[in-house]
Each structure stands twice: as structure tokens, then as C-alpha cells.
Amino acid sequence: MSEALATISRPQRWDVPFESEMGAEAVARILSIPPFSQIDASRFPASTSLPDILLNDTGLRSFKKNQVIVREGDYGNSAFFIITGSVRAALGKDAIPAEVLGRRQPEKKDFLSTLRQLWGNARYPEVRSLRRYKDAKAGTEHEKVDTTAIFLHDIPSVLKGGTAVLTAGMFFGEIAALSRTPRTATIFAEEDCELLEIRWQGLRELRLRAPEIKQFIDTNYRKYSLENHLRETKYFKDLSPAELKEVANQTRFETYGSFDWHSNYKKNRDVAPEERIKEEPLIAEEGQYANGLVLIRAGFARMSQKYNQGERTASYLSRGQMFGFDEIAHNWNSKDSAPLQYTLRALGYVDVLVVPTSVVEQYILPKIPQSEFPPPIVAQIKQINDRRDGELSTDVVEFLVDNRFINGRATMVMDLDRCTRCDDCIRACASAHDNNPRFVRHGHQIGRYMIANACMHCLDPVCMIGCPTGAIHRNALGGQVVINDTTCIGCSTCANSCPYNNIQMVEIRNEFGEHILDQESRPVTKAAKCDLCVEQVTGPACINACPHDALTRVDMQDTQTFAKWLQR
Amino acid sequence: MASTLTFFSKRRLINFGLLLSAVAAFWVLQEIYANGIHATAILSGATLFGTCLVLALFNARKKLPFIPLLKASTWTQFHIYAGWFAVVVFFFHTGLRLPDGRFEIALYIVFLAVALSGVLGLIISRIYPSRLRLYGENLIYERIPGLRQQLQTDVEKIIWKSVNETKSFTLARMYESKLKDYFSTKKNTLLHLVGSEEAVNDLTEELNQLQRYMVASERVFLAEIIECVKAKDNLDMQATCQGVLKYWLFIHIPLTFSLLLMGLLHGLMALAFN
Numbered sequence: 001m002s003e004a005l006a007t008i009s010r011p012q013r014w015d016v017p018f019e020s021e022m023g024a025e026a027v028a029r030i031l032s033i034p035p036f037s038q039i040d041a042s043r044f045p046a047s048t049s050l051p052d053i054l055l056n057d058t059g060l061r062s063f064k065k066n067q068v069i070v071r072e073g074d075y076g077n078s079a080f081f082i083i084t085g086s087v088r089a090a091l092g093k094d095a096i097p098a099e100v101l102g103r104r105q106p107e108k109k110d111f112l113s114t115l116r117q118l119w120g121n122a123r124y125p126e127v128r129s130l131r132r133y134k135d136a137k138a139g140t141e142h143e144k145v146d147t148t149a150i151f152l153h154d155i156p157s158v159l160k161g162g163t164a165v166l167t168a169g170m171f172f173g174e175i176a177a178l179s180r181t182p183r184t185a186t187i188f189a190e191e192d193c194e195l196l197e198i199r200w201q202g203l204r205e206l207r208l209r210a211p212e213i214k215q216f217i218d219t220n221y222r223k224y225s226l227e228n229h230l231r232e233t234k235y236f237k238d239l240s241p242a243e244l245k246e247v248a249n250q251t252r253f254e255t256y257g258s259f260d261w262h263s264n265y266k267k268n269r270d271v272a273p274e275e276r277i278k279e280e281p282l283i284a285e286e287g288q289y290a291n292g293l294v295l296i297r298a299g300f301a302r303m304s305q306k307y308n309q310g311e312r313t314a315s316y317l318s319r320g321q322m323f324g325f326d327e328i329a330h331n332w333n334s335k336d337s338a339p340l341q342y343t344l345r346a347l348g349y350v351d352v353l354v355v356p357t358s359v360v361e362q363y364i365l366p367k368i369p370q371s372e373f374p375p376p377i378v379a380q381i382k383q384i385n386d387r388r389d390g391e392l393s394t395d396v397v398e399f400l401v402d403n404r405f406i407n408g409r410a411t412m413v414m415d416l417d418r419c420t421r422c423d424d425c426i427r428a429c430a431s432a433h434d435n436n437p438r439f440v441r442h443g444h445q446i447g448r449y450m451i452a453n454a455c456m457h458c459l460d461p462v463c464m465i466g467c468p469t470g471a472i473h474r475n476a477l478g479g480q481v482v483i484n485d486t487t488c489i490g491c492s493t494c495a496n497s498c499p500y501n502n503i504q505m506v507e508i509r510n511e512f513g514e515h516i517l518d519q520e521s522r523p524v525t526k527a528a529k530c531d532l533c534v535e536q537v538t539g540p541a542c543i544n545a546c547p548h549d550a551l552t553r554v555d556m557q558d559t560q561t562f563a564k565w566l567q568r
Numbered sequence: 569m570a571s572t573l574t575f576f577s578k579r580r581l582i583n584f585g586l587l588l589s590a591v592a593a594f595w596v597l598q599e600i601y602a603n604g605i606h607a608t609a610i611l612s613g614a615t616l617f618g619t620c621l622v623l624a625l626f627n628a629r630k631k632l633p634f635i636p637l638l639k640a641s642t643w644t645q646f647h648i649y650a651g652w653f654a655v656v657v658f659f660f661h662t663g664l665r666l667p668d669g670r671f672e673i674a675l676y677i678v679f680l681a682v683a684l685s686g687v688l689g690l691i692i693s694r695i696y697p698s699r700l701r702l703y704g705e706n707l708i709y710e711r712i713p714g715l716r717q718q719l720q721t722d723v724e725k726i727i728w729k730s731v732n733e734t735k736s737f738t739l740a741r742m743y744e745s746k747l748k749d750y751f752s753t754k755k756n757t758l759l760h761l762v763g764s765e766e767a768v769n770d771l772t773e774e775l776n777q778l779q780r781y782m783v784a785s786e787r788v789f790l791a792e793i794i795e796c797v798k799a800k801d802n803l804d805m806q807a808t809c810q811g812v813l814k815y816w817l818f819i820h821i822p823l824t825f826s827l828l829l830m831g832l833l834h835g836l837m838a839l840a841f842n
Contacts (some may be wrong), residue, residue: 447707536634547640
């Protein structure tokens with residue numbers, strides 16, 4: 001009898017709880033602690049009740065004194081609530097040297113496992129073991145988490161910057177978890193402590209239905225994230241703590257566009273670019289006085305300049321970049337006054353911090369040596385396709401921005417003048433992934449270059465927003481967007497959310513090539529996409545397999561490397 | 569000067585330099601042997617066979633994409649320049665003359681066939697990709713037959729619509745006499761191989777000539793048909809060039825294995841009888 005005849009039950013959200021040892025007693029205990037005790041449980045629907053969220057999306061964790069809880073730079077898919085004890089956050093970039101943090105190397109296949117692929121790969125596409133799913137439901141298989149305990153020793157000597165203590169009743173890690181960005185600080189236990197770790201799907205539900213939690217988190221966000229962001233920004237690093245606090249107090253938070261920008265983008269994709277640009281929320285306009293320094297906190301913004309009857313995109317900005325500094329510096333330094341040279345518009349969704357010009361003039365500019373000031377502004381308009389070495393040409397920038405490829409951290413770019421359509425990349429991908437390639441050698445084209453339909457491992461992976469189980473998540477070490485096949489319930493939310501159509505739903509099979517069915521005899525589907533060969537020792541098989549140097553993966557934030565590749 | 573060279577130009581220069589060095593080193597070795605034990609034929613034969621063996625390993629490397637054995641593009645570069653090296657050694661070995669025995673002549677021809685198919689592969693892999701891009705929409709090879717069928721269905725719909733709306737049969741007659749065959753199978757393979765657009769230009773010209781026999785409303789349908797003819801031409805061009813890019817290896821690789829087998833036999837016989 002083939003394995004397919006023994007069907008599996010259709011996967012559900014909480015088939016695999018975040019922590020299998022979480023029980024009713026622990027849930028009752030958490031519900032007795034504020035702010036959880038203040039939550040009105042009736043606001044939650046029966047299908048996702050408050051106790052169920054705590055039971056399935058949270059886990060209790062104990063940490064010893066000086067034990068590292070989260071590391072700066074790691075990608076976090078969960079937030080923490082301090083139940084007892086206190087923790088300390090090391091503030092500032094690289095506040096603790098990387099070598100002290102005991103960061104693991106990404107887990108790769110060992111030599112034998114690599115070799116085993118030669119004969120061990122299934123004959124049919126998308127073959128899965130039924131046992132794997134049954135074990136997961138029985139609680140014997142869990143997502144791999146880094147459980148290695150790392151302790152800091154001789155803390156005063158390893159700490160480079162300041163620290164902040166967080167005590168019982170506070171949250172941390174929620175920014176990284178909710179905004180799908182790397183952790184901004186290393187946090188270690190100040191003393192023995194007990195924490196509640198909350199998977200971000202659970203945190204999202206709590207924020208949605210419990211205003212107490214939302215307010216709690218939002219207040220924390222403004223209080224800690226703002227100063228941290230300023231501290232990491234060029235020109236703000238040298239401010240004293242008191243000055244930084246003052247600057248932070250006068251800084252405004254502004255949000256433009258919609259958080260789930262992908263649905264709007266998909267709707268307007270066919271609208272003419274010159275019309276679409278007008279729909280983009282305006283943050284600052286060319287020709288106006290620069291009344292504030294704009295710092296991009298999250299999302300993307302388009303920097304454009306009037307050009308004949310339209311607008312020419314000069315560049316795009318993302319997290320950590322600023323707008324308006326050259327003009328503010330020019331006006332402070334020169335007798336004449338220069339208005340904003342570019343227009344800034346939100347691309348989808350963008351969070352910005354606006355530091356008023358007067359604050360910049362009072363605290364920032366006096367500290368900058370004259371040699372580091374930007375050159376005086378001379379009104380000039382570059383011609384279309386003016387291009388220097390190491391710069392992307394205007395048409396490429398327009399193409400990347402219009403199609404939102406700027407979101408990509410590992411965008412697959414193909415040079416069609418070198419690609420012989422041999423499909424070695426496709427075959428290599430298939431041999432590394434269940435006999436089914438994880439990308440399509442097809443996509444948008446600009447000149448001789450094509451952006452193939454392959455997961456770009458986005459800076460803002462909107463595919464993760466709606467995932468009910470957290471199956472699609474970031475790899476904690478490399479930040480690659482990957483799917484945990486065991487916890488994927490095949491709901492297609494991620495595939496529908498991906499603005500680039502880079503996630504496919506596949507029907508899975510048993511080792512005999514027969515479809516695996518649920519109780520109602522429907523094929524069980526799973527989401528499948530490029531995982532950047534995260535487990536392969538060679539890295540992405542597609543790049544390695546290309547015999548003609550026609551294919552690469554590009555981080556669109558690193559425009560210089562991309563420009564160099566285009567001009568090779 | 570050197571800083572203005574692109575990555576590919578630099579790589580070409582370096583690889584060409586390495587090729588020249590290898591040829592020079594081989595020539596020096598030949599000279600040493602020629603003055604010594606007079607076994608130059610064995611040296612050049614063994615070098616040639618060894619080089620061909622290593623060249624053939626490229627195919628094995630392609631089957632092992634997940635094993636860390638350098639990038640395939642590095643192998644390609646090695647394959648190209650080691651291939652040229654093999655050609656040079658081959659002429660050292662044969663002394664630029666045809667061998668005597670039948671088996672040796674067959675081996676000689678097989679080597680030339682492998683080398684020529686390799687050079688042809690190199691040339692088309694450098695010329696066809698840009699031609700494919702510039703000619704028309706980039707298509708996936710496996711989807712082309714389906715697209716061709718779809719296009720034919722679309723054309724037939726246009727013809728029916730034209731007949732129904734204009735009550736004129738000019739386009740329908742043209743379809744029956746010429747276009748039906750054009751849309752049903754791949755056409756003009758040889759012309760596409762050399763990059764000629766002669767056939768499609770002739771056909772569109774012939775269709776344009778029909779305008780004078782048409783009512784105004786029929787000309788709208790004619791314009792649509794001409795677009796379809798151009799789309800079909802692109803399908804044929806993509807199918808032809810992509811097909812050659814894919815299938816030339818089906819000549820090169822079997823010939824290579826024949827060459828290795830024959831080369832091994834030739835070597836064994838040479839050692840046995842000398």
C-alpha cells in the first residue's frame with residue numbers, strides 16, 4: 001500500500017505550537033500579570049482566543065545572569081516580555097564586539113549530506129515524508145532555534161557604548177519582530193530572569209485586539225527606538241546623551257502610505273509611471289524650503305527631480321538614509337539660500353523621522369568639521385542617462401523603482417546578452433530543491449537585463465505579514481526569507497501577498513510520486529520559493545551553475561556593486 | 569590604460585596569457601624530449617589525451633551543482649582555453665599532416681569534429697543571446713509550441729471575424745493558400761540561423777500588397793494578421809536559435825566520448841606496437 005492512501009489531516013495554524021511545554025497553568029499565570037491581566041479577553045474571537053494565543057504563540061524562557069538573549073544584527077521573529085528580573089541593552093552600533101557574541105555560522109549541509117544528494121534525491125518533484133508532518137503534530141519536531149547559551153564575561157571591558165536597563169513588565173525585541181528588520185541592540189540578562197517569548201504572529205494579534213498592549217508597545221517604540229535610530233545616524237553619533245535626548249524630544253515621527261502597500265501596488269501596476277508617481281504620498285517637495293532633515297526609519301522613498309513635463313527619479317532611499325541635509329548645510333554655511341533640490345515621495349509605506357532645521361543647526365552642524373560639509377549646491381539638472389562609473393543610469397533607477405525591485409536583497413539579475421538559455425541554473429536549482437526549480441527564468445526586462453521571477457529576500461518582506469503560523473520567516477543569521485515546510489499550512493497568503501509573484505504553491509507528493517491528500521481527498525499544498533540555497537555549502541546553486549556569468553544576485557541597497565556588475 | 573578595461577576584457581587577456589604560457593611550456597618540453605629520449609609523440613599524445621579527459625570533466629561538473637567544485641563559469645573559461653591548448657597540442661602531435669591508418673584518420677576527423685563543434689558552440693553562445701533579445705520577446709523554449717498553437721487559433725479567430733463582419737474573403741483565401749501552413753509549423757529555420765529577416769519581410773510585403781483589394785474595414789484585420797505574422801516569426805526565431813543553443817551539445821558531448829574512447833585505444837596500440 002502506498003503511503004498516499006494514508007492521508008494526513010489538513011495542516012492548521014497551531015499544529016506546531018511555539019513551545020510544546022507551555023501548559024494551561026503557565027497561561028493562567030501570565031494572564032495574572034499586567035498588562036496581560038488588563039486585556040479584555042472578549043475582544044478576541046473564539047478561533048484565536050487570548051489563552052490560545054498564549055498557549056500556542058508564546059514560550060517561557062529562563063536566562064542566567066550575563067547570558068545573551070538577543071544579538072544585534074540577528075533577525076528576530078519574536079519579541080520578549082520580562083516576567084521577573086531585569087535585562088540590559090547594549091546601546092549603539094557594534095556596542096559589543098561580534099567575536100564576544102558567539103555568533104554561529106549559518107548551518108550548512110555537511111560533506112556527507114552534500115554528497116548524499118547525488119543519489120538520495122527523490123525521483124519525483126516536491127516529495128515529502130509523511131512522518132515529518134506526523135512527528136511535528138506529535139511535538140517531536142520543532143523549528144530549529146539557537147539554544148546555545150552565550151555568556152558575556154568582564155562586561156565593562158567588552159562594552160563600547162552606553163547601556164539601558166529594562167525591568168519586569170517591559171517588552172523588548174518587538175520592533176525587529178514586527179518590522180521584519182534585524183535586532184538593533186544586543187540584550188543580555190542583568191540578573192537571573194524569566195521572560196515570555198512571543199512569536200510575532202501572536203504579538204500581531206495582541207496588538208490588534210488589545211489596545212493596552214498596542215499602547216504599551218507603541219510608547220516603547222517611540223521611547224527607545226527613536227534614540228537608538230538617531231544614535232546610529234551619521235552626524236548624530238557624536239552628540240552627548242543629553243543633546244541626543246533633546247534632539248529626540250523635538251523630532252517628529254511621520255508615516256506615509258499604507259503598511260500593506262503590496263495590495264495597492266498590485267492594483268496600480270499597470271498605471272502609467274507618470275500617473276503612478278503622482279499618487280505616491282509627498283514627503284517633501286522640490287523648490288520648497290528645507291524645514292527639516294528627513295531620516296528614513298523604515299520603507300522606501302523616491303527622490304525625484306522635475307524634468308521637462310515629468311519627474312526624473314534620481315535615487316531611492318531606504319532605512320538609515322537621509323534627505324535634505326545638503327540643503328540645510330548649504331543654507332547654514334552660505335549667504336544665499338537653496339531650496340530643496342529634489343522631491344521625496346513614499347514608495348508604498350515609509351516611516352520617517354523629521355528633525356527640525358533649527359535643531360539640526362543648533363546641535364548637529366556646529367559639530368561637523370568644515371572639511372566634511374557637503375559641497376555648495378549649484379543648481380543643475382543632469383541629463384537622462386548621464387552616468388559615472390559606479391552609478392546606476394537613470395533608466396535603470398526608474399525601472400527598479402517603478403517595479404519596486406529596490407526591495408530586493410538578493411534579486412536575481414540576468415544578462416540576456418550572455419544567457420544562452422541553457423537552463424543549467426534551473427536544473428541546478430531543481431536538484432537542490434525537491435526536483436522542482438524555485439524560480440522561473442522569466443521576468444521584467446530593461447535592455448539586456450532581466451529580473452527573473454525568483455524570491456528577492458526583500459528588505460521589507462511583505463509576504464511575511466499575513467502568515468498565520470510564522471512558517472515564512474527570516475533566517476536568524478543571514479536574514480534570508482525561508483519557509484518552514486512543517487509549519488506551512490498551505491493557505492497561500494504569502495504567495496498572494498508577494499508583489500513580485502515569486503512564491504508558488506506546490507502540491508506535495510509521497511515517495512511514490514502520488515499526491516498527498518487531506519481527509520477530504522484534496523491535495524495538500526505548501527508554499528515554495530527560493531531559499532538562496534541557505535543549506536548548500538556552495539551558496540546559491542543558480543549562480544554556481546551558470547556557465548556564462550550571466551546570472552547574479554544583487555542587493556539593491558548596494559547600488560555601486562550592482563552598477564559595477566552592469567558595467568563589467 | 570589597464571584601469572579602463574572591463575572585467576571581461578581583463579579576464580580574456582589573463583586567460584590568453586595563460587594559454588600562451590602553457591603552449592610555450594609545452595613547446596619547451598617537446599624540445600627537451602626531442603633532444604633526449606625522442607618520445608615526443610608519447611609526450612604530446614599523453615598531454616592531448618589528458619587535456620581532453622579534463623575537458624570532458626566539465627560535463628560531470630554540470631551534474632554536480634551542489635558540490636563545491638568552483639563555479640561553472642570558471643570551468644567554462646578553463647574549457648575554452650584548454651580546448652585551444654588541445655588544438656595546438658593536436659597539431660604538434662600530428663605534425664600538420666593526415667595520418668596513415670584508417671583508424672588514425674577516423675580519430676583525426678573525430679578530433680576535428682569535436683574541436684569545430686566546440687568553436688561553433690562558443691561562437692553561437694556569444695552571438696545568439698543578444699540576437700534573441702533584440703529580435704523580439706524573450707520566451708521560454710518549452711512554451712513555444714503552445715504559444716504557436718495559441719497564435720494560430722487567434723489568427724483563425726481574426727479571419728472568421730473578418731469574414732463575418734466584412735463579407736469579404738480576401739484574407740480567408742490568403743490564409744488558406746499561405747498563412748495556414750506558415751502558422752502551423754516552424755518555418756525558415758536556415759534563415760533564422762544566419763539572422764536573416766528576408767522571409768518575414770517578403771510575407772508582410774505580400775500581405776501589404778493585398779490592401780488594394782480590400783475594403784477599409786478589412787484592412788484593420790489585415791494589420792492584426794501582420795502583427796501575428798511578426799509574432800510567429802519571433803516564435804520561430806526563438807525556437808531555432810534556442811534549439812541550436814540547447815542541442816549543439818548533443819553533438820559535442822557524444823563526439824567527445826567517442827574521441828576519448830578512440831584516443832585510449834590509439835594510445836594503447838601505440839604503446840603496444842612501439
